[in-house]
Amino acid sequence: MSTVQIFSRLIKLVFPLTVYMICAILMGVAGFLCAIFIPVLSSMALVSLLGYQTLLSVHIIIILLFVCALLRGILRYAEQACNHYIAFKLLARIRDQVFGALRKLCPAKLEVKDKGSLISLITSDIELLEVFYAHTISPICIAFITSLVCVSIQVQFGWIYGLYSLFAYIVVGVVLPVLISKQSRQIGVEYRKEAANLNSYVLESMRGLKESMQYMDTNRRLEGLNKQTSSLAKREKKLKYFQAKTISLTNFCVVLLSLGLCLIHLYLNSSMDSMIVSSVLQISSFGPVIALANLGSTLSQTIGAGQRVISLLDETPMVEEVNNGKETDFKMVDVSSVDFAYEEEQILKDMNLSIQENEVIGIQGKSGSGKSTLLKLLMRFWDVSKGNILVDDLNIQSLNTSNLRKNEGYVTQETILFHDTIENNIRVAKENASEEEIQSACKKANIHEYIQSLPNGYKTMVEELGSSLSGGERQRIGLARMFLHDAKLVLLDEPTSNLDSLNEGVILKSIYEERKDKTIIFVSHRESTLSHCDRIIHMESERVS
Known part of the structure; x- marks a missing residue:
């Protein structure tokens, strides 16, 4: 220029x-x-x-x-x-x-x-x-x-x-x-x-x-x-x-x-x-x-x-937001002949996966096999290089972005916290949430008692805690956001990787209790996390087997 x-x-x-x-x-x-x-x-x-x-x-x-x-x-x-x-x-x-x-x-x-x-x-x-x-x-x-x-x-x-x-x-x-x-x-x-x-x-x-x-x-x-x-x-x-x-x-x-x-x-x-x-x-x-x-x-x-x-x-966005597209209830998801690559690095090739309504699916695989990438494609953080992702027979690229974000909940291994109160950090998932809704979500994530033990409870500023928040506590706040968001399609990427077996058991129990009206996809290496899934998919390099 x-x-x-x-x-x-x-x-x-x-x-x-x-x-x-x-x-x-x-x-x-x-x-x-x-x-x-x-x-x-x-x-x-x-x-x-x-x-x-x-x-x-x-x-x-x-x-x-x-x-x-x-x-x-x-x-x-x-x-x-x-x-x-x-x-x-x-x-x-x-x-x-x-x-x-x-x-x-x-x-x-x-x-x-x-x-x-x-x-x-x-x-x-x-x-x-x-x-x-x-x-x-x-x-x-x-x-x-x-x-x-x-x-x-x-x-x-x-x-x-x-x-x-x-x-x-x-x-x-x-x-x-x-x-x-x-x-x-x-x-x-x-x-x-x-x-x-x-x-x-x-x-x-x-x-x-x-x-x-x-x-x-x-x-x-x-x-x-x-x-x-x-x-x-x-x-x-x-x-x-x-x-x-x-x-x-x-x-x-x-x-x-x-x-x-x-x-x-x-x-x-x-x-x-x-x-x-x-x-x-x-x-x-x-x-x-x-x-x-x-x-x-x-x-x-x-x-x-x-x-x-x-x-x-x-810069041209790799994924354009859709504002005048279609709406759906997010019941069924179909991944059809999908290819995806980061620049020159091929991650997924000819991948096929059908996800039924209210199904709980576990995904296992080696690092680099594309497990997290699949979830990000379902969130439409990227668009596929080839093939289609269909939600209720509608191409995900034709759905309104607001509809997509509303009906999908995504929990990653790393939870980002803002310089604000714990309450507002959780309220990120639902802006107009009441205190009762926030506390209910925290109980499901087994973090309520810890927050209550703090001098200012839910009003405690995150920066006041500094490094005293462990990885597990951060992850449970991330899970509380997911429960509060109450999405129909829940995508969990190693959601219990930083948790001990006791916390994992309480949280998994809460997740599986909500399976009656949700479709859940777990990505995890832990057998205990995937033990109650309807089926487990093993991802190898470049494809699903």
Whole structure:
């Protein structure tokens, strides 16, 4: 994606806030003109003291100097307030769009997506766009308008001075930023990638810290961390080099171009008062275009961040949600000649399975045989590569997503808990559930007594428990969600893997008691878990036998 395409996509988001942008530009122009006229008025006072005739008296000039100084502060504050209001409003909107995109992409692509890179994108990459919205769009407009005003004033001294000023502004405000941006863009993109890689590595190292310590692998992880940090530091050093190069080159051009205007005045034998005022105007008016010149290097990271954000927003979901499809009661499920592969890795091939209403099916098989994948296909987290999954003779791809989620309950080995109360963590499964319903579900999952023993009971915050929640307790909260959801098709992926035999027995009893109006599919290696199933299916690599 080209820089122009990235900028055009980002600018489109500003349209709803056009009024604020216009206010920022107008106040920015007025503020810079006040700043420019402070030295210009001072030069006019000097010229007047030297005996030359000026349009304004010294007393009027002094009053105007105070007015310009006061307005400069007020207008600068107002301009920045408008720019940052626009920036933070748009960052909130972009975050909303990013999370909306993630919701559509989830869970198919997110299961294989680099978590650290994703965290970097939704945090630092989006924050970097603040540079674009607060310090790029309005400064460009401000520099353009302010330069035109200054050129029109220089024309009053002579058309050649106005033409030269226009040339100087184009060199500093257009030519230099474009040249620097072209040279540094690739480094900015690479820097964002390196930062994402480092985030991924740190996140992975934190999650696996216990394992690293157990197997004395910390030195290797530390070496990897140092290597990643060193690589990122090299990228940052190059970026800093370009920033220093930009500042040095810009200041050199400003001095050189200002000196050039003085030489033109001397060559054309201009009067001393005209030369002084015109030269001071030229030197003091470079502020807006210098701000643009400095953007050349800082925007390189912004371009990289914008490219990553836009790429995520443009990703096509592997599974499209259905809103105007069909509805069904989820009585029978038929898996017919199904193939499925993760990219190039074949997981299921020509798989056939018929599941009758209120049937309890157990699934066994070696790791990698596709047991969990089958459940995810039934949940339609992915679409099959070939074949069909039919629910009551309707293709699962034609069913409304809301109907699918309502009638299917899915319990995995790993239960994710949110930073909220235990009650609200369970209520995720049914938003309007009463306290009685939640407690009933927890009793079936054999977690009610444990929750009651906590100081705040169901109102206990999960983060207050910290690591004191065992894997079994987390899994029982996940099972409580399943009982509360009360779906007709229940998919259980190793639901008792973290439980002892006593808890397993209580929970299995609760599950089997509800079999009269549910269809249940167990994936488990435990014979005790599958002992009451109507039939057990053994999955080998790539097929059902």
